[in-house]
Amino acid sequence: xxxxxxxxxxxxxxxxxxxxxxxxxxxxxxxxxxxxxxxxxxxxxxxxxxxxxxxxxxxxxxxxxxxxxxxxxxxxxxxxxxxxxxxxxxxxxxxxxxxxxxxxxxxxxxxxxxxxx
Amino acid sequence: xxxxxxxxxxxxxxxxxxxxxxxxxxxxxxxxxxxxxxxxxxxxxxxxxxxxxxxxxxxxxxxxxxxxxxxxxxxxxxxxxxxxxxxxxxxxxxxxxxxxxxxxxxxxxxxxxxxxx
DNA sequence: GCTCCAGATCGACCGTCATCTATATACAAG
DNA sequence: CTTGTATATAGATGACGGTCGATCTGGAGC
Numbered sequence: 661x662x663x664x665x666x667x668x669x670x671x672x673x674x675x676x677x678x679x680x681x682x683x684x685x686x687x688x689x690x691x692x693x694x695x696x697x698x699x700x701x702x703x704x705x706x707x708x709x710x711x712x713x714x715x716x717x718x719x720x721x722x723x724x725x726x727x728x729x730x731x732x733x734x735x736x737x738x739x740x741x742x743x744x745x746x747x748x749x750x751x752x753x754x755x756x757x758x759x760x761x762x763x764x765x766x767x768x769x770x771x772x773x774x775x776x777x
Numbered sequence: 778x779x780x781x782x783x784x785x786x787x788x789x790x791x792x793x794x795x796x797x798x799x800x801x802x803x804x805x806x807x808x809x810x811x812x813x814x815x816x817x818x819x820x821x822x823x824x825x826x827x828x829x830x831x832x833x834x835x836x837x838x839x840x841x842x843x844x845x846x847x848x849x850x851x852x853x854x855x856x857x858x859x860x861x862x863x864x865x866x867x868x869x870x871x872x873x874x875x876x877x878x879x880x881x882x883x884x885x886x887x888x889x890x891x892x893x894x
Numbered sequence: 895g896c897t898c899c900a901g902a903t904c905g906a907c908c909g910t911c912a913t914c915t916a917t918a919t920a921c922a923a924g
Numbered sequence: 925c926t927t928g929t930a931t932a933t934a935g936a937t938g939a940c941g942g943t944c945g946a947t948c949t950g951g952a953g954c
Contacts, residue, residue, distance in 0.1 A: 679840040679876040679930095683831055685847045693826040701821035705942080709810040709817070714800055723796040724901065730802045737943055739902055744941095758900045758951060759796040773893035776886050796900095822912080841931065854913055856932060861911095875921055875930045 692775070699772045702748035707731060708741050712764060715751060721761035809892075816889045819865035824848055825858050829881060832868060838878035 703709055714730065715722055728738045742762055745751045749768040754761045820826055831847065832839055845855045859879055862868045866885040871878045 679842055680838070680878070681835075681843075683835060683839060683843045683847065685827070685831060689827060689830055690823070693823045693830060696826045697821055697823040700817045700826070701941095704814055704818035704821045706807065706810045706814040707942090709813045710802070710806060713806055713810060714802060718798075718800060721797070722800060725796055726798075726800045728901095730800065733942095734944060735901070736903080736945080740942075743902080755901090755951095760901060761797070769893050773890050776890035776893070824912090845931095850912095851914060852931075853915085853933080857912075860932085872920090872931085877931060 696772060696775055699748055699750065699768055702744055702750055705741065705744075707733065707738075708745055711738075711741060711745060711762075712750060712769075715762060715764045721754060721763045724760045724762065727762070813889060813892055816865055816867065816885055819861055819867055822858065822861075824850065824855075825862055828855075828858060828862060828879075829867060829886075832879055832881045838871060838880045841877045841879065844879070 703712070710730070711727065714727065724739070724742070727742070728735050731738060742751065742753070746753055746762075749765060751762050752765050754763070820829070827847070828844060831844065841856070841859070844859070845852050848855060859868065859870070863870055863879075866882060868879050869882050871880070
């Protein structure tokens, strides 16, 4: 008996068929993709994820002097990670005298979350 | 007149006070932070964000031969990006003859989205 | 003025990553 | 079995990123 098999790829191609529906990709998406990738890159390190986690859980401004001892890292390294998060727009900072306080700016993370859904 | 000013940092420290409430950080969060960072690292490149975007918008399996011409990149480079997404558990793949089809596995992205909220 | 301290920045080191070309693999067609 | 085609892998290379020690900055207290 003859079965209604799918055409083999080469036969498809020979017949001008395609392996799947053509995918259109508007250039408008590129800049959004770059924004999402920038935010994701800022979250691409466990230390920064934990920093964001602490800042969000604390729901207020947290002093750097409290953040540094949470990790087995030097103070410059923690400062570097905070800078990466700040430059990505994920957190903001504020100085009061000698202390510096960091806090989460929910806008950017919200945009990434919205894209993920 | 005497104003009720905040104590200066040094005075606080001398008095045994702290610059902010101490932050407790349970170690349980570390492994979750590493998972989130791993997923974020997989999304830390605009090409991979666009790949996920296309696969999700298409809502089905998409052939690699359709994905490659969307970018100004060599076929091995696109294949590399797809491998990164696959190893992060973000997408799955399936071969049919010469063609390979990729599709989004929503679980991992959902976990990241849930953490972001 | 000088000293001390919290935090940021600098410069260097080293591992990881994105990209390419070249090659391998696996399958289909003749 | 040989040829062609769609992906995957390997190896090389240049760029980027995390980390540190050393240093700079600027505010506080004397």
